[in-house]
Amino acid sequence: MLVDQYEDPFVRIASMIGGDEYLKVARSLLKSEDATDEEIASSTGLRINMVRKVLYDLFGKSLITGIRVKDERKGWFVYRWRSRRDEVENFIEGQKKKISERLQQRLDYENASDFYHCGNEDCPRVTFEDALEGFFKCPSCGKVLNLKKNDKSKKAFSVKIDEIRKDMRK
Numbered sequence: 212m213l214v215d216q217y218e219d220p221f222v223r224i225a226s227m228i229g230g231d232e233y234l235k236v237a238r239s240l241l242k243s244e245d246a247t248d249e250e251i252a253s254s255t256g257l258r259i260n261m262v263r264k265v266l267y268d269l270f271g272k273s274l275i276t277g278i279r280v281k282d283e284r285k286g287w288f289v290y291r292w293r294s295r296r297d298e299v300e301n302f303i304e305g306q307k308k309k310i311s312e313r314l315q316q317r318l319d320y321e322n323a324s325d326f327y328h329c330g331n332e333d334c335p336r337v338t339f340e341d342a343l344e345g346f347f348k349c350p351s352c353g354k355v356l357n358l359k360k361n362d363k364s365k366k367a368f369s370v371k372i373d374e375i376r377k378d379m380r381k
């Protein structure tokens with residue numbers, strides 16, 4: 212299903228989290244506020260179990276709220292769900308923060324060691340400690356290991372981290 216840039220941010224973020232099913236549930240929540248899982252299932256054509264799975268996930272991510280109300284017809288309690296469009300911005304910022312932290316960890320790892328490689332594309336890099344232990348022979352193919360500069364990946368990580376941080380300050 213197509214999501215264009217004019218779609219509500221709440222719908223766009225839902226579709227980014229989980230694809231088509233999330234997209235349908237999110238659109239349905241915007242169309243009729245305070246709907247029950249059954250109402251959402253019938254308006255989207257999704258199975259009730261799928262609707263519940265999506266709702267609980269969105270609830271866990273604080274993107275929707277649920278109010279417990281008594282269904283007068285049936286005599287039992289049901290949840291009515293509502294989108295929290297005001298939370299979308301927070302959610303996105305939180306995701307960006309997580310990504311920048313992960314990138315920083317990768318950069319720290321690249322900075323913490325020299326890496327060695329045999330030149331064979333199928334073989335992984337080896338840290339200095341591991342290279343030393345194996346007398347600078349590749350543990351996978353046995354060829355001689357040479358220092359492999361990782362300046363390029365360091366630079367790439369730094370640039371990406373800067374981008375995200377700049378974007379977060381906006």
Ligand SMILES: [Zn+2]
Pocket residue numbers: 329330331334349350351352353354
């Ligand atoms: Zn090798």
